[in-house]
Amino acid sequence: MRGWGTRYVRHVTNASGQPGPGSPPAPPVYLDRASSEPLHPAARQTLLAALDQGYADPRRLHRAARSARLLLDNARAVVAECLTVRPDEVFFTPSGTDAVHRGLLGVARARSRAGSVVVHSAVEHSAVLHATRWHEGESVVVPVDPRGRVPAAAFGEAARAPGVAVVALQSANHEVGTTQPVTEVAARLGDVPLFMDACASMGRLPLPEGWSAAAGSAHKWGGPAGVGVLLVRKGARWGNPFPGGDDLDEASLGFPNVPAALAAAAALQAVVAERDEVNGRQAALVDRIRASVASIPDVEVVGDPVERLPHLVTFSCLYVDGEALVHELDRRGYGVASGSACTASTLEPSHVLAAMGVLTHGNVRLSLTRDTTQAEVDGFLRALPEVVRSIRAEAGI
């Protein structure tokens, strides 16, 4: 479950983080759940069973097709129950990104008579930003506070300006973990619909209320990759912004991956069932990380310390190259993500960190898996100060 492939070279370290003879081999510690979660055991079992039973085209009328259709309907029903929505409000898409694009642009399309402006926070996921650039209409960006939260009053004011088609607000931020005041914002919108990118929180936190459409991504809760979830509230106006097809419903796209959808539903069910216990354990570990990391000189923990995702913590180390930090931690067996420019495909600094006004270099995002242990966290916390110190020493600081 933790393996990164057979070619991964494991480095054995002792308590001081230095290679030491006689230390028992330790598997790499995966601390990048927010990028992609290992497949939940419940999803694995379901996927294997469904591969044999859900291969047929659910639109056909024969027995194999009915079997596939039954599994797909079952997946919808389970997802609906987990998210406390109706089954006919749930649509499976080929990815979370696709669900974001379809959700946001579909609501905008249905509102084109009211206007074409999209209002969104400065810290939305790039999937939202790409959709707004593709959309033919102006974008209005609402700034966030230093913790990465959008002020509900300012957001509401921007949303009530003339010509606004839709507002986009994430449930929680994917880089720093801060949760957003979705319900408070929704209460200030009047007739303007809200699209919520819930990819970072779906499953692990209950969905806030007040949205017209929302998006999630199964591989972020332990389901298989290639399954997105688009939610469209009954009564909300939505129009397919993309070419249609001979599909079961117009919000889905192409031939459905029935086994993956069912496995995604099984993983979601398991994650929701265990989240009270897992979230409590993870929140305590994140508190431990925040306190320990903040004691390293010139290291700043960013994001809201309380109103946040339970499993995610981000910090930035002054004078440290983010790429060097990720490689050195990887060499010591810790897989982490970074929002620093030099680690991004674009070479641009993270728009999230920039909007918060916090350091964009030397950035590390840790996200715990459901079975991350305190021993693993403590091992990381022992290794980190020496890694930071050695990179700074190389830079002459």
Added chain:
Amino acid sequence: MSTSTPELELDCRGLLCPLPVIELARRLGDVPVGATIAVVATDAAARVDVPAWCRMREQEYVGEETADDGVPRYVVRRLS
């Protein structure tokens, strides 16, 4: 538009993050307390990282200007 004449100007054109901020930290002691030091940097991260460095190191971020060749110039006042 170049408006101020800082005590010291650091040419960080072409340097990638975090090098402009490292250079700023190294050279801060070269100017007296109360004087200004400017970082001329092409790297986009400097626009965020210089003010963030000032906040973390308790120095004053004066603002952004433009060098004669159009490259952004970030001005810092040494407070301690």
